[in-house]
Amino acid sequence: MIDADLRDELGALLDRRAAFDEPLARATSLRVGGPADALVRVDDGAELAAVLRLCSAHSTPVLVLGAGFNTLVRDGGFRGVAVRLGGFRExxxxxxxxxxxxxxxxxxxxxxxxxxxxxxxxxxxxxxxxxxxxxxxxxxxxxxxxxxxxxxxxxxxxxxxxxxxxxxxxxxxxxxxxxxxxxxxxxxxxxxxxxxxxxxxxxxxxxxxxxxxxQPVDQPSCGSVFKNPPGDHAGRLIEASGLKGQRAGEAAISDLHANFIVTRPGARAADVLELIELARERVRERTGIELETEARIVGEPA
Ligand SMILES: Cc1cc2nc3c(=O)[nH]c(=O)nc-3n(C[C@H](O)[C@H](O)[C@H](O)COP(=O)(O)OP(=O)(O)OC[C@H]3O[C@@H](n4cnc5c(N)ncnc54)[C@H](O)[C@@H]3O)c2cc1C
Incomplete structure (x- = not known):
């Protein structure tokens, strides 16, 4: 948890643009993940610099979020300050x-x-x-x-x-x-x-x-879950392991593209992580190739 002084300072600086204990599921395209201690929106360079300095002074971790299209937040959420750029659109x-x-x-x-x-x-x-x-x-x-x-x-x-x-x-x-x-x-x-x-x-x-x-572009996902290993494609390797359509809770390996995991309402990050581990294991067993995630996985387990 961030300390009470930092909470007050963020509130004084950003007013309603500082939210506390805010679910990050809404800030990422996979629609899963627990709350950030603070989720703030900064609208210009001065505000951004001020927030970064405050977090630095309080030794508090910072998570920068764009539109969250490649970020998987674990169910326990993020202990620190998640920062989104509200302005910066020119x-x-x-x-x-x-x-x-x-x-x-x-x-x-x-x-x-x-x-x-x-x-x-x-x-x-x-x-x-x-x-x-x-x-x-x-x-x-x-x-x-x-x-x-x-x-x-x-x-x-x-x-x-x-x-x-x-x-x-x-x-x-x-x-x-x-x-x-x-x-x-x-x-x-x-x-x-x-x-x-x-x-x-x-x-x-x-x-x-x-x-x-x-690609399942109309379903919640984070794009490619794994990087392509040299000379091959993660999607091909996962498909060849028989995992297309595999489910865990409300998450599934897409049957359109096996390097995408899609979610339905009610999904948890743990469901997505279970599928990530399953795909990694099966591909390792079959081919000896160790898949590396492309999506950024952040936060704490539930
Ligand atoms: C359907 C679909 C298709 C996709 N296809 C592709 C594809 O073809 N190729 C591809 O590369 N990706 C693809 N992606 C993934 C995603 O679109 C890209 O990674 C994109 O760049 C993510 O941007 P974002 O702002 O949403 O980043 P986020 O998910 O918000 O952040 C991603 C990472 O960047 C960091 N970050 C974000 N903003 C900043 C900042 N201002 N300063 C410093 N660090 C920052 C975050 O901390 C995090 O580590 C796809 C995703 C989906 C859902």
């Missing part, structure tokens, strides 16, 4: 460069790119979340990832100091961008190329149609 254009705040959503950014006649972000239309989540995860597809389109990333450090770096100074890994521990991404610039808006929209439609045919 999008602007400078020639072929699009700048977006970290709170801007995938829909807002891809729509802005298409309207501006800027190509390059078509692959990202079906990667739901925020710019902060895109950058932190180096989100991508088989063809492209954020590293290929980012020109610059802006963030604040755990101590609340603003920093920025060009793409070449950053280290991108498979579904992870290395930033100083505890940093919060505040914005990003994307280097795009001019193209006809209708052609861009056409490619975006194709991307979405392909996803709808192969």
């Amino acid at each position: 999008i602007s254009q400078d020639g072929p460069v699009l700048r977006a705040g970290a709170g801007a959503t995938h829909t807002q950014v891809t729509r802005a790119a298409a309207e501006a006649g800027l190509a390059g972000l078509e692959f990202a239309i079906g990667i739901p979340g925020t710019v902060g989540g895109w950058v932190a995860m180096n989100a991508g597809t088989r063809e492209r990832e954020m590293r290929d389109v980012l020109a610059r990333v802006e963030w604040v450090t755990r101590e609340g100091e603003p920093q920025a770096a060009d793409r070449d100074a950053l280290v991108f890994e498979y579904r992870h961008t290395r930033l100083p521990e505890g940093s919060v991404v505040t914005g990003a610039r994307f280097a795009l190329r001019p193209d006809d808006p209708e052609r861009i929209r056409g490619r975006m439609r194709e991307q979405m149609e392909a996803r709808r045919a192969s």
Whole structure:
């Protein structure tokens, strides 16, 4: 539990934008998970820096949440302060460069790119979340990832100091961008190329149609649960282990794509975690391959 002083200070700083003992199930796309001691919404850089400094002074863990499309919160919830970016949504254009705040959503950014006649972000239309989540995860597809389109990333450090770096100074890994521990991404610039808006929209439609045919995009999930191991696909390995459609409580391994776990109302994080362990075990037994989760698993068991 966060201490009473921190609670008061957060309340004084953010008023109704600081909620306490707040269920995180509502803040993540899997719709499972227990409460955060505090869930706060910050609307600008000064508020973000103030919250980070307060948490640092009280030695309190911070969980940054974008739109929660790749986060699984355990049933016991998060002991600390979960921070969401409420503002940070501004999008602007400078020639072929699009700048977006970290709170801007995938829909807002891809729509802005298409309207501006800027190509390059078509692959990202079906990667739901925020710019902060895109950058932190180096989100991508088989063809492209954020590293290929980012020109610059802006963030604040755990101590609340603003920093920025060009793409070449950053280290991108498979579904992870290395930033100083505890940093919060505040914005990003994307280097795009001019193209006809209708052609861009056409490619975006194709991307979405392909996803709808192969992924359970209309059901609660966190996208790919596991990273693809070198030279193979986690979905193929799980399917070959006979687990498509496997249920645990109100969660199931999708029968459309075996690397997705979908939930129904009443599901618990424990149901999802049971399926994750089952898939890992079966694939290990059959192939010797150790699957690694792509989704970020946070919080305490119930
Ligand atoms: C149907 C579906 C399809 C998907 N397809 C893909 C896909 O093709 N490719 C892919 O890569 N992903 C995919 N995903 C996963 C998800 O869309 C991406 O990981 C996306 O980048 C998550 O963004 P978010 O804002 O929701 O992040 P969150 O889930 O909120 O956070 C993810 C991680 O990023 C960190 N984070 C978030 N915001 C910030 C910030 N401002 N500063 C620092 N850290 C931050 C969080 O702490 C957490 O560790 C899919 C998910 C779904 C549900």
